[in-house]
Amino acid sequence: MNKKEYIKYAESRAKKSNCIVNCVKAFLVGGLICCIGQAFKDLYIYLEVEEETAVILEAVTLIFLAGLFTGIGWFDKIAKQAGAGTLVPITGFSNAVTSPAIEAKTEGFITGVASQMFIIAGPVIVYGTVASIIYGVIYFFIT
DSSP, rough: OOOOHHHHHHHHSOOOOOOHHHHHHHHHHHHHHHHHHHHHHHHHHHHOOHHHHHHHHHHHHHHHHHHHHHHHHHHHHHHHHHHGGOOHHHHHHHHHHHHHHOOOOOOIIIIIIIHHHHTTTTHHHHHHHHHHHHHHHHHHHHO
């Protein structure tokens, strides 16, 4: 079997995904996560927390809940149904840090959890920081 035949065979065997349904699910779940975050912010403001502090507490709450849901196995179940909707930056980042840490816990805290915690999220942090520096320098010289 040559390369073209293999590609044709693989494409015929691959599960077809419904792009529109996947996009709608991602939009709805991502929007729901954002609405939950807004509800927490509103709750904190209702409890007479300053708005700046309420925003921080909202982020911390979403990070905690995503980490908790990852730890008890709910995040993966939600992600299987919602797809990219669970990758709303704050919850997706929490999951990306928590998952490798949980998998490496049998190797110990230093050589396992600590060394594996940022294996997925680390490159995102590094390249995000580098990109922001480059954009900042460009913006500085433009303005």
